[in-house]
Amino acid sequence: MQEYRKTGTIFGIRRFYKADKNKKISLFNEKLEVPFGPAAGPQTQLAQNIVAAYVSGARFFELKTVQVIDGEDTGIAKPCISARDEAYNSEWSTELRVPQAFEEYTKAWFVLKLLSREFDLGDPDGFIFNMSVGYDLEGILTPKIQKYIHDMQDVSNTPIWEECLQAARKHMEQFTRIDEEYLGKISPHVSRSITLSTLHGCPPDEIEKIATHFIKEQQLHTFIKCNPTLLGYDYAREMMNKLGFDYMEFDDHHFVEDLQFEEAVPMLKRLQNLADRLQRNFGVKITNTFPVDVGQNELPAEEMFMSGRALFPLSIAVAKKLSDAFSGKLQISYSGGADIFNIKDLFEAGIWPITVATTLLKPGGYQRIQQMSNVISSLEYPNYVQLELDKLTELVEKSKAQALYQKPIKLPISPKIKEKLPLLDCYTAPCRGTGGCPIDQDIPAYLRYVSEGKHLEALKVIVDKNPLPFITGTICAHPCQTKCTRQFYENSIDIRGVKLEAAENAYDELMATMEKLERKENAPKTAVVGGGPAGISAGYLLAREGYPVTVFEKGNDAGGVCSQIVPEFRISMESVQKDVDIAKFMGAEFKTGEAAPAIDSLKDAGYENIIYAIGAHKHNNLRLDKGEAINSLEFLSDLRVDPRHNVYGEDIVVIGGGNTAMDCARAAKRLPGVKNVSLVYRRDKRNMPADEEELLTTLDEDVTFRELLSPVSLENGYLTCEVMKLGKRDESGRQRPESTGQFVDIKASTVVSAIGEKVDDSYFNELGIQTDPRGRVLVDPDTLETNLEHVYVVGDAHRGPATIVEAIADATKACSSICEIHNKNYERANKNIDLQEPRSKRGILLTDEDPVSQAERCLECSTICESCVDVCPNRANVVINVNDRPQIMHIDRMCNECGNCETFCPYSSAPYKVKFTLFNNEEDFYNSTNQGFYVIDQATKTCLVRYKDKEQTVELNTTSNTDIADGIIDLMETVIDDYDFCLAN
Known part of the structure; x- marks a missing residue:
């Protein structure tokens, strides 16, 4: 309540969901406002997690699984979550002791009863808590688990219930709609239902005994968790391979050891009959786990559980298979990969309740719940369980075909920037x-x-x-x-x-x-050798500063590879010329059609500075035992001049997997008379260096990709290639191609070699410019000056083959060493943007129905980021407004080191380890290495502080002689003065 009055948020949630009190669905003989919420997982482990989910719009809570092995005995290594795309986790149940978990769930239940009424968020009886218990009969029958199940059904005689009542009475002044009469009416029946989460390998007869115990002895409405192993190994492996998740490693042992479909159906029918006789709801839970091996150090474990979008095609197939067997009469509680993009289809197919986990682990976090709750609550609620088999069939087919469920051909590049996370002012656009x-x-x-x-x-x-x-x-x-x-x-x-x-x-x-600047008087002249992207950029930047500059280009047109090599269908000469004209307008002179004079001649002509921007045009030769391949750059250059003249024959084979190879293949495809264009590469598509969009465009143009082939010889119109296989990964992470001793022949009238370019170091050596063993020019990294004074090299020549924007960066660096480059700072200052505007976008995903432009999709991370706040299930990263600037603080006692904030922080750092941390007590302070503080005495503002590896006791009111940064002092004071609700009481 204090947080709400101070910031308008509750556990960081900024947008509250108000349910339609007149719309409810019946489940477990209770009324549920929205049959949707968080799955058993990180979002239902602690009271604050459940509260955050509720105010965001959740109304069905599948509580995190409890089992007889609990607390530290579970031995969960950290980090335990990796959710960048499809998610993996190694925490299969609550990390708390079972009695602690019981207390968390009870507190959450009680607080929701207060918040629902105080904020009029919905009917105080409009939400449901569903227990989740594992894993075998012996463990479930232990006194610890039996007490948990019993007490969850009626908490009225437990100490934690009395503690909740006393806390509410103590803080009654915080509320306007809560009184003693209301407290007396709060139901102590926290849960009347249970989901059985059996460990992989649990025998079917034991599963049935456990479920019978729940239904008969415990009188609970019961769901039984069913896993994708019901589909069989061959189906699962084929599906994952087809959808691009072939890198997931799993064998058939779980499929062999787990419940079989032929055993499951009769068992479920018997249990359904039992539940019907005893008037209990019964159904299956599908499914928030699929076990896979840790193959690429995703987590510090041997096995982990996969979830998210990769799980959806398997889970929905299980749902369809079981629904067919029960003619649509089996209730399904669903969790496998549900999100905003499929939740409407799931509900309209008759699947409910629906729970989510992976989508809430991504930026936007709990705020994603509101959008999904809005979608479900806008639909017509059914009066009974009936799965729509035709709609389920459509969902299964969609999951096989939609891009949403397919891994990109190219595995994604790390989203992190190289900088380390700062203690303060960390908001940045990656x-x-x-x-x-x-x-x-x-x-x-x-x-x-x-x-x-x-x-x-x-x-x-x-x-x-x-x-x-x-x-x-x-x-x-x-x-x-x-x-x-x-x-x-x-x-x-x-x-x-x-x-x-x-x-x-x-x-x-x-x-x-x-506006064109006047030429600076006595400004030194600069010669730029090479009229490609780097040369044009250097000419523009120097001319803009009023410095005389001449760009020499031996080709007839400026633009370099853009005007001479890259095919016209990728970029037109008109577009290139517009960029050249901008540089010319600024005052850059261009001399084309002849090579630049030698260094001495340039200096004799008054050029005090020389910038070489000539690119990497030396071709890597493809060695064949017989026959010869033609040079890719010459091939593209000729086609740029005359793209309709075919002297290459009907069957053109391109060797290589980079962007140049894609250009060659696409250009060849456009030649008249060409029947077949093949692209040969010794690895597979996933391991090709080409940009994904270039690769996909080439595929769309019906170029034949011949993967895992290494060219050997060209003879009699055929290219002989050795078949390769992928072996162990190299330093780049790509699997090494290995020989198999098998060979194939490909029809080839012409073979084009596109296996890369390199710098012509002989050219620079003749000028007296030093190069390294790889042929790249040696330069001062800060100025790009060579061993020759006032002679600079930019772009490919010092980097090796580089991108256009890297060429611009080099040109900027070299020009900055010649003169001061003045950026006019047209950027809009952060202070001119209302923070509520970018914050309003957090957690809102755009579907096909949202007519939003690409530019409008920007989240404006440089203004407000807060990803680490969004993605923390436990709300351990919080926003503190210090002198009207939002800062991130980490709360030690609320963190379980799951590692999720590290995944989504744009920096190469982990916020839970790096951010300035608030500690609960001295013991926690000394058990950590985080920079942070513990408030010893709030009245005197005395704190135990660790800052830059120095530990000291500080009175914040008398810090004039301290070596602690002012911003950190301000942060600590702000927490004590304005955010004391963050302090442990």
Whole structure:
């Protein structure tokens, strides 16, 4: 209540869900406002988790599983959750002792009774708690578990119930709608239902005995958890392989040892009959676990449980198979991969209640519940259980075909930036961080401008640091998109496309309004050798600062690979020329059609600085035992000049798996008279270096991909290749190709070698410029100056083959060492954005029914991030407003070190280890290495503080001589003064 009055939030939840009190569905002889909520898992382990889920919109709570082996005895290693895409976990039951879990669930039940009435969120009797218990009969019959089951049905005679009542009475002044009469009416019957979560390998007769015990002796409404192992190993393996999850490692032992479908159906029918006679609800739970091996160090365990979107195709297939056997009369409690994209279909197919876990572990967290509750509550509630078999069939088929359930051909790149998480002021947009945008563009700023229809303002932000809006808006490798937080909602924003939108809509206006600086008097002249992306960028930047610059390009047109190599169907000469014209407008001179003079001649002509930007054009030779392949760059260059002249024959084979290989294959496909274009690579598609979109586009154009083949010889119109197999992973994480000794022949009139380019180091050596053993030019990393004074090298020549945006970054660095580059800072300042606006987007996923532009999808992480707050199930990361600036603080006592915040923090750090931490007591303080504090005396503001590895006792009112940063002092004082509800009482 104090948090709500201070911040308008409850456990960090900003948007509250109010249920329609007139709409309920009957379950377990109770009335349920929304048959939806969190599954047994991290979101139902602690009272605050359940409270956060309720105020977000959950009304059905499948409590985290309890078992006889509990607490520290479970031996769960940490971290225990990995939820970047499909999720994995190694925590199969509550980490608390069973009596502690009972207390958490009781407290949550009681608090929901108070909040529902106080905030008018719904009927205080409109939600249901469902127990989850495992794993074998012996454990369930122990006194500890029996007491838990008994007490959950009636908590009235337990100490925790009395404690709840006394706490409510003590804090009665906090409420306006709670009184003693209301407290006396709160039901002590926390749960009347149970889900049996049997461990893999539990025999069917034992499962039936446990369920019979629940239904008959305990008089509980009962669900039995059924796993995808009912489908059989072959089905599961084939499905995972087909959908791109072939890297998941599992064998058939669980499928052999677990309950078999032929055993399950008659058992379930017997139990259904028993439940019907005793007037109990009975059904199955499908399913929040699928056991797989830890194959790539996902978690510190040998086996883990998979969930999320990869589980949906298996779970819905189990639902269909069982529903067919019961003619749609078997109730299904569903959890396997449910989310906003399928929840409507699930409910309309007759499946309910529905619970979720994985989707709540991603940015947006508990706030995702509201959207799903809104969807379900808008639908017509059924009066009885009836599965719609036709709709289930449609769902099964959708799960096999929809992209939502398919792993991309290319495994995703790490979304993290290289920087470490700072103690304060950590909000950052990863799209512009290290590993995101090499030129540090303010991407959120121009996305916001485009979303507002202000294309000129957006283009000004872009060209402030990026001289090539058309080229980068068309063929940039867009590393920014691999870091975009939106990928954890639906998919990354098409940042590159938005950039092009701004360029196309505002280019003419930009050219009409740009101001050209006067030439600086006595400014040194610079010669830029090479008119590709790096050269154009250098020319633009220097000219913009008023420095004389000439760009020399031996080709007839500036643009380098963009105008001479990259096919016209990927980028037009018109687009390239617009970027060149921007540089020319600024005052850059371009000399084309002849090679640049030698260094001495350039210096004699008055050029004091020389920048080499000539790229990597030396071809890696493909060695064949017989025959020869042609050079990919020459092939593309010739087709750029005359894309309709075919001298290559009917059957063209391209060797390679990079973007150049894709260009060659697509260009070959357009040649008249070509019948077949094949692309040969020694690994599979997943391990090709090409960008995913280039690979997919090539596939769409019916190029034949011939994977796991290594070319050997070209003779008599056939290319002989050795068949390869994938072995152990190399340092890059890709599996090494290994020989098999088998060979195949591919019809080939021409073979094009596209196995990479390298720097022509002989050119630089002749100039006296030093190179390394790999042929790359040696430069000062801060200035890109070579061993020759005032001679710089940018782009491919010092990096090796690089991206266009990396070439711009190099040009900026070299130019910055020649003169000061003034960015005009068109970026919109954070203070001009109402924080409620970006926060309102958190937890809202966009479906096909939402007409939202790409630019509008931006979450504006540079203004407000809070991913670590969103994704923490236990609410251990909190927002503290310090001097009107939101800061993140970690609360030690609420953290179980699951590791989820580390997965989604954009930095290469773990917030639960790095963020300034509030400790509960001295023991916790000294048991940790986190920087943080423990409040010894709130009145005198005396704290035990660890800061930069130094531990000290500090009175915050007298810190003038301390070495603790002012921002940290302010944070601690703010917590004591304004957020004392975070302190343990």
